[in-house]
Amino acid sequence: MPELPEVETVRASLERKLVGRRFEEVEILDSRLTRPVDPAEVAAELEGERVSAIDRRGKYLIVRFESGLVLLIHLRMTGNLVHSRNGALAQAHLRAVVRLDDGSDVIYRDVRRFGTWLVLAADEVDTYLAARLGLEPLERTFSARNLGERLVGRRVSIKAALLDRRPAGELDRGELGKLHRGIRRALEAGIARQGATLRDYRTPEGAAGTMQDEFKVYGRGGEPCPRCGTPIAKTRIAGRGTWFCPGCQR
DNA sequence: CTTTTTCCCTGGACGC
DNA sequence: TGCGTCCAGGGAAAAA
Numbered sequence: 001m002p003e004l005p006e007v008e009t010v011r012a013s014l015e016r017k018l019v020g021r022r023f024e025e026v027e028i029l030d031s032r033l034t035r036p037v038d039p040a041e042v043a044a045e046l047e048g049e050r051v052s053a054i055d056r057r058g059k060y061l062i063v064r065f066e067s068g069l070v071l072l073i074h075l076r077m078t079g080n081l082v083h084s085r086n087g088a089l090a091q092a093h094l095r096a097v098v099r100l101d102d103g104s105d106v107i108y109r110d111v112r113r114f115g116t117w118l119v120l121a122a123d124e125v126d127t128y129l130a131a132r133l134g135l136e137p138l139e140r141t142f143s144a145r146n147l148g149e150r151l152v153g154r155r156v157s158i159k160a161a162l163l164d165r166r167p168a169g170e171l172d173r174g175e176l177g178k179l180h181r182g183i184r185r186a187l188e189a190g191i192a193r194q195g196a197t198l199r200d201y202r203t204p205e206g207a208a209g210t211m212q213d214e215f216k217v218y219g220r221g222g223e224p225c226p227r228c229g230t231p232i233a234k235t236r237i238a239g240r241g242t243w244f245c246p247g248c249q250r
Numbered sequence: 251c252t253t254t255t256t257c258c259c260t261g262g263a264c265g266c
Numbered sequence: 267t268g269c270g271t272c273c274a275g276g277g278a279a280a281a282a
Contacts, residue, residue, distance in 0.1 A: 001275065032259090059276080076276050078260080093260090112259045114276070132277085155252080199262090199274085240275060 002075040005190025006201050007059045013204040015054040017083050022050045022101040030095040032113045045119050058133040068122040079115030082107045083204045144180035217243040
């Protein structure tokens with residue numbers, strides 16, 4: 001599933017290929033992608049637009065055009081952007097195709113159809129994202145202190161970052177510092193390895209990431225922990241599968 | 251307000 | 267070989 005490192009990998013790749021290019025022809029084949037907006041309307045809005053920048057905020061890709069128009073893409077579970085110089089022939093689960101002015105194509109595939117494309121005006125983007133996202137974890141604005149501030153009063157576990165099952169609001173300063181550093185290190189390692197390919201994720205060049213090779217517990221229920229040998233346990237937190245070592249991560 | 255559950259969606263794994 | 271069931275999970279929305 002595309003997490004932040006995967007989305008950053010996609011962003012960096014598309015930035016190299018798309019900035020300065022014009023969207024000559026846009027075809028949206030799945031109406032779920034733009035729902036509730038008519039896909040033909042979105043396609044018509046995008047045609048003729050020239051890309052000025054590709055940014056990212058959280059897991060959102062932000063395609064900015066010279067006109068000020070913005071295309072916000074979220075890959076959700078299985079969304080996949082591929083850059084191709086040989087057309088979009090017979091791709092499975094093809095949901096959209098963008099023909100660029102250099103003759104190449106950006107192909108959007110999505111097995112499970114959770115991904116979204118949303119067109120906004122430039123001045124709407126910050127408001128839209130701010131309502132949905134917290135601080136950007138690799139920016140300077142994200143500090144251990146403001147991480148702590150956001151956890152005050154929260155009683156749920158910190159699973160998002162660490163499989164520590166204590167209430168998130170009870171972390172002291174030292175623990176917040178460790179969590180903060182851990183979040184950044186994990187994200188940076190993921191970006192350096194082009195993301196993790198557990199099943200569907202691929203870079204726009206079609207390559208798999210390698211971060212999954214670094215995972216120590218994910219998907220390894222019952223296997224011995226590589227650090228202490230305790231069998232890895234699986235539980236469910238906030239509706240999501242969660243693996244952890246009961247020896248190292250109590 | 252916070253937290254939990256349900257929903258969306260498909261394909262792969264598994265049991266019979 | 268085939269069919270039913272479960273699971274994966276980001277995020278919105280509904281329920282608690």
